[in-house]
Ligand SMILES: Nc1ncnc2c1ncn2[C@@H]1O[C@H](COP(=O)(O)OP(=O)(O)OP(=O)(O)O)[C@@H](O)[C@H]1O
């Protein structure tokens with residue numbers, strides 16, 4: 001049903017520069033969107049007030065803002081001021097009415113990239129936009145180079161700019177190339193295994209693969225032989241020597257995942273490995289020296305386990321030389337839009353749906369969810385939306401976690417109260433219209449004429465609505481049916 005309409009873009013296309021146009025003159029917005037989208041390769045979002053624009057700066061992260069000065073809410077100059085304080089790499093171009101040259105000069109002093117007096121020449125505007133796009137690229141490259149030089153790059157695979165994640169990245173960079181034993185704590189799905197991989201990849205042990213073992217998944221005796229190995233004949237059924245995972249990881253790193261569930265008898269053996277740096281496989285008479293970097297991870301509170309007599313205190317202190325605590329998504333709401341966009345790009349490529357994008361309200365909705373399953377849950381929700389969103393926009397209704405899909409029926413009734421009234425109303429109308437049109441087209445098996453008649457609308461009006469809400473008639477038709 002959701003076959004792609006266009007072939008996938010090249011990877012660069014998924015990161016098209018973003019232009020936000022702000023004007024309370026609706027005709028102007030329509031004209032600018034049409035003219036610019038024909039000539040410039042960029043994503044365009046439009047809005048009619050300074051307050052909404054400021055929200056979009058947070059949620060949508062535009063590269064260029066083209067704004068009128070006289071707009072409701074935050075005026076153009078204040079918007080420019082706030083944007084420049086937040087991210088000086090964003091280019092702001094201001095549009096002024098006739099005879100307001102002093103304001104334009106003030107805007108330039110505040111850091112505006114350029115200004116236009118209305119009415120302006122379209123070619124001139126397009127030329128300025130192109131130049132500012134090139135400038136944004138340069139500034140970004142420059143910043144990324146500086147970050148690399150300062151050693152503050154996020155470890156591979158990690159997305160996030162919050163202070164809490166930056167602290168984690170900093171710690172990972174500092175301790176990666178040492179042999180110190182590490183405990184990685186955090187709720188399920190917060191990236192503990194990703195952190196372990198990063199620690200391994202940034203160490204000189206990276207030439208050999210990291211070995212990971214889930215201590216909660218195996219019964220005690222199997223976990224023991226998996227970890228330490230055994231000699232042939234050491235027990236009935238030991239028909240040949242088994243090399244344990246510690247030996248497998250010799251010269252590399254081992255991750256003891258879910259260490260909090262390791263049986264207490266094995267904890268004693270592990271303590272010996274950490275203290276003596278040697279293992280004694282079952283049936284061996286001499287210990288074997290090993291050189292393994294040990295990482296352990298847990299989503300349990302080990303101190304409570306110690307109090308319950310289920311975890312050895314001395315082992316805890318051995319493991320806990322350095323602790324890395326992965327923040328839950330709830331603690332880093334500012335990273336949610338970034339993570340969501342990153343996941344969207346990943347799944348867009350995987351499922352060949354290059355034109356999909358989040359509506360601003362959808363992004364806002366993601367930020368306010370509880371995310372008990374953290375990044376893993378966010379991954380699942382975005383993946384589901386990429387697979388199921390009927391048009392090119394991902395709205396709130398497409399972002400309901402599978403566990404709550406019974407609430408999907410109640411849509412459109414998401415909590416829009418966090419949005420300004422006009423934006424909330426627009427979003428509610430969009431949700432309603434897409435749902436209505438989808439149902440009508442499903443009932444009519446993709447026949448636009450029939451669907452239009454049943455909805456009491458003319459065929460052309462119905463067709464226009466389908467277009468406006470990104471719905472493709474062909475997506476509702478069986479391959480066998482002829483076109484309408
Ligand atoms: N900051 C992040 N940036 C990008 N991807 C992330 C981030 N954090 C987690 N992920 C991704 O989320 C998924 C879950 O991460 P991971 O398996 O490392 O979590 P975990 O803490 O080990 O979870 P569990 O306790 O359930 O084993 C992985 O696909 C991982 O790549």
Ligand SMILES: [Mg+2]
Nearest residue numbers: 192193257297
């Ligand atoms: Mg894990």
